[in-house]
Amino acid sequence: MSIYGTKKRGEIMLKHLTEKDLKEGKELMQILENLREEDRKQVIIYASALKDRQLIENSDKKIG
Numbered sequence: 001m002s003i004y005g006t007k008k009r010g011e012i013m014l015k016h017l018t019e020k021d022l023k024e025g026k027e028l029m030q031i032l033e034n035l036r037e038e039d040r041k042q043v044i045i046y047a048s049a050l051k052d053r054q055l056i057e058n059s060d061k062k063i064g
Contacts, residue, residue, distance in 0.1 A: 017025070032040055 032043060
């Protein structure tokens with residue numbers, strides 16, 4: 001199952017997120033929208049690296 005839930009009438013349903021999660025997500029999107037393109041790319045690369053590290057750490061826990 002996707003982390004985004006199911007699609008309904010072209011919208012992505014985010015059933016697992018709380019109202020606080022949604023509010024914080026909107027705030028982050030506003031911040032990103034106000035960044036220069038170069039800065040936005042750096043944020044995306046950094047977030048991707050954090051996700052990769054988390055995946056590696058979680059896979060190590062399952063193995064060990």
